[in-house]
Amino acid sequence: MSRALAVLVAVVLCALATTPAHAYAQAFYPTQETGNRGVDVLAAQHLLHHHGRQVTADGIFGSATDAAVRDFQRAKGLTADGVVGPDTWAQLAVTLREGATGPAVRALQVQLNAKRRTSAAVTGTFDAATRGAVVAFQQHAGIGADGVVGPTTWRNLLWHHVHPDLAAGLCDQDPDGNGGANWGTGAAIGQLEAAARTFAATGQGRIPLGDVGFEHGGDIPGHASHEVGLDADLWPIRTDDAQCTAGRITWQSATYDRDATRRLVQAVRAAAPGHVALVFFNDPVLIGEGLTTEYPNHDNHLHVRYCENAHPNSAYDC
Numbered sequence: 001m002s003r004a005l006a007v008l009v010a011v012v013l014c015a016l017a018t019t020p021a022h023a024y025a026q027a028f029y030p031t032q033e034t035g036n037r038g039v040d041v042l043a044a045q046h047l048l049h050h051h052g053r054q055v056t057a058d059g060i061f062g063s064a065t066d067a068a069v070r071d072f073q074r075a076k077g078l079t080a081d082g083v084v085g086p087d088t089w090a091q092l093a094v095t096l097r098e099g100a101t102g103p104a105v106r107a108l109q110v111q112l113n114a115k116r117r118t119s120a121a122v123t124g125t126f127d128a129a130t131r132g133a134v135v136a137f138q139q140h141a142g143i144g145a146d147g148v149v150g151p152t153t154w155r156n157l158l159w160h161h162v163h164p165d166l167a168a169g170l171c172d173q174d175p176d177g178n179g180g181a182n183w184g185t186g187a188a189i190g191q192l193e194a195a196a197r198t199f200a201a202t203g204q205g206r207i208p209l210g211d212v213g214f215e216h217g218g219d220i221p222g223h224a225s226h227e228v229g230l231d232a233d234l235w236p237i238r239t240d241d242a243q244c245t246a247g248r249i250t251w252q253s254a255t256y257d258r259d260a261t262r263r264l265v266q267a268v269r270a271a272a273p274g275h276v277a278l279v280f281f282n283d284p285v286l287i288g289e290g291l292t293t294e295y296p297n298h299d300n301h302l303h304v305r306y307c308e309n310a311h312p313n314s315a316y317d318c
Contacts, residue, residue, distance in 0.1 A: 024141055024216065027159035029089040030185055031309045033082060035274040036061045038190020039114040040158055044084050046107035047092040048072060057106070059190060083309050093154040098147060100126040108149055108157075112137060114186065115160040161215055161229045162186050168193040169200030170209045171244035173235065175301075176222035184212040184229040188306045191272035192232055198267040204260045205241035207234055208248070210301060230306040230316050234268075236261045236281070250299040251283035258285060261302075265291045268304055275318060277307040 030040050042059035045068075049055060053068040066082040073080040076091045084092070094104050102124055109122045112133045120133060131147040138145040141156045149157075161183035164170055170193075172182060184192070189212075196207050210233030213226045220226045226233075235248050237260035243249075249256050265286060269276050280295035280303035281287075287294055292302065307318040 024156050024159060026217070027141075027156045028312060029086045029155055029158055030187065031086075031311065032061055032084040032187060033309050034061050034063070034066045035272060036187045036191070036308075037194055037271070038186040038188075039110055039162060040186035041065070041190070043107040043111050043158065044069070044089075044092060046103045046110070047094075049103035050094065050107070051092065057103075085310060089154070089158065090151065093151065093158075095151075096126055096149040098126050098128065098131045105130070108134070111157050114162050115157055116140070117163055158186070161213065161217065162189040163215075164189045164209065164212070165193055166209075169196035169206050171206045173208045173210050173244075173248075175210050175233075175248070176220075178211050178214075178221055181211045181214050181220055181226070182209060183215045184232060185306070185308075187272075187275065187308065188212070188230050188232065191275065191306060192268075192304075194271035195264075195267040198271065199264050202260070202263055203241075204237055204257070204263075206244050207237075207264060208243050209234060225303075225305075225315075228311075228313055228316060230308070230311075232304045232306075234264065234302045234304060235300070236283075236302065237264055248300050251281070252299065258283065262286060262289070262291065265302065268302075272306060275306055275308070277305040277316065277318065279304050 032041050032044055037060045041061045042057055045055050045057040045065060048068045051072055053072055055065050055068040069084055070080040070082045073088060078087055096104060096108055105126045106122050106124045112118060113120055116137055120129060134149055135145045135147045138153060143152055143156060163183050166172055199207055211226055212232045213229045214220060217228055225231045235243055237243055237257045238249060238255045239257045240255060265279055279292045280298040281292040282294050282299045286292040307316045309318050311317045
């Protein structure tokens with residue numbers, strides 16, 4: 001091999017070694033609508049504000065956000081259904097670069113903080129620090145790292161999964177040895193955190209969180225699902241409220257607290273109206289109440305499956 005060819009091969013191998021293996025060919029705009037909550041809803045609200053719609057940026061897709069979305073859709077010649085899907089995102093998500101200011105920059109900054117676990121100030125000013133965070137995300141995603149936030153960067157950023165805030169009332173468990181497999185979609189994590197905060201107010205301890213998924217989805221050991229960021233495993237509540245420290249139990253255990261577990265399931269459903277596809281858990285009483293569904297091997301944990309409007313995978317389509 002000639003020296004020139006050897007150098008070329010070395011350069012190519014180096015590039016392959018440093019290029020992210022997870023450039024998101026599967027990335028798509030996450031559909032959001034009434035009943036959803038989380039950072040993707042928050043971004044949509046900031047973007048609506050950028051386009052002149054006065055809506056509170058609280059991360060909760062309620063009636064006011066629905067009305068603002070419909071008004072925006074009518075103005076853009078879109079179907080006014082109140083659903084923020086690919087066409088609506090494409091109109092909302094304006095191209096941003098260093099020097100820009102306003103609510104659209106806030107949408108970008110809250111996304112960068114949530115999707116890459118940073119804590120940068122949400123100032124509404126696209127400064128050098130924001131550009132650096134954009135470039136870092138683009139490199140992470142394996143897309144063109146030019147610091148300009150166009151359609152490809154928006155789509156990859158909105159699709160990227162979120163790690164939950166354990167301070168919301170969750171404790172991290174790892175029953176299947178999958179390490180930090182707690183990442184889920186913006187909506188799934190926002191809705192889970194809201195349920196955890198509601199349950200925390202009961203004073204019956206934190207909620208043990210098993211696996212959700214990996215940062216970029218995909219196969220996860222020990223699970224046939226949990227691949228798209230919309231499945232989350234929770235453990236039942238104990239009568240001594242020590243479910244985060246004293247070990248996992250089943251619904252048949254003497255220390256199983258059915259009333260508290262019922263409140264947990266109710267909190268999960270209330271935090272995401274219309275967006276809980278199912279909760280697998282084999283307590284026959286909760287099944288009889290229509291709160292959970294029987295499924296093999298779900299005596300010792302609750303499998304919550306969230307759904308979205310028009311998800312590419314029919315199992316997650318509300």
